[in-house]
Amino acid sequence: MSLFFTKNENTLILVGVIMQKIIFMDVDGTLVNDHGVIPESARLAVRKARENGHLVYLCTGRSKAELFSHIVEVGFDGSICAAGGYIEVEEEIILHQRVKKEDIQHLVEFFNKHKIDFFLETHGGNIASRNCKTRLRTIINYLIMENAEAKAAIEKGIEPFIDVLIEEEDLIREDINKISFLGSDLSIEMISQEFASKFTVIPSTVSMFGPNSGELSIPGVNKATGIEFLLSHLNIKKEHTFGYGDGYNDIEMLEFVQHGIAMGNAKDAVKNAANDITDTHDEDGIYNSFKKYGLI
Secondary structure, eight states: OEEEEEEETTEEEEEEEEOOOEEEEOTBTTTBOTTSOOOHHHHHHHHHHHHTTOEEEEEOSSOGGGSOHHHHTTOOSEEEEGGGTEEEETTEEEEEOOOOHHHHHHHHHHHHHTTOOEEEEETTEEEEOTTHHHHHHHHHHHHHHHTGGGHHHHHHHTTHHHHTEEOSSOSOOSOOOEEEEOOOSSOHHHHHHHTTTTOEEEEOSOGGGOTTOEEEEOTTOOHHHHHHHHHHHHTOOGGGEEEEEOSGGGHHHHHHSSEEEEOTTSOHHHHHHOSEEOOOGGGTHHHHHHHHTTOO
């Protein structure tokens, strides 16, 4: 609960009582637009909500290393990364779940055999397969060529994905919390079948990764389990929760929180899982929804 006072000479007068809420914010397609840039209205909404005493947490499929400076500088109370597998409260790590080393071995062998570009996500950086960095560079150059007017935005929002990729590293590691793979000729259904007993496989939330791209995470770990763990740690009731998302890995989150809100640009399955639908990211969707629910 937050109390707000105004001063009248020597007297403090109570003018409002706001029950503290906790807001969980997806990144790609929700907080940031298709060029990886945060609309100014969303930036303002987050800051105003925190000024009003509410907690705002990132809740993303990205690794900690992919929370770039232009995102973090907005100001958040913490983050749930790797789709629920890694949690920080302020700068304290309270959860870090890791993929089994033998499952990484299986994945690397399978993806190399089928020429699938991928990167292994850790909180310190993303470990790229041999061709992954070159492939991403090609994708970004094409985006810039097709959207010359958005060159500065693309360079700010998407170029950092290249910077956090680490090459020439041992791929069989014990600090991996999630894996992302780029599109290939192998269907995502085939990839799901191959790893059905070892990973949860969903389509990628990053459209530039192309058809048949996706994410692999630890079974039983998702944004909802991460939120539940964090609420227990903070001793906050679920009735005070809001969640905002647009992609398939947001479905569990939107179904779990008290107020699950899909962006106007969300997938249909995500909208169906939500309690409410706001405008798109570039149509001030975050700001408009925060205003609607009295968060700002």
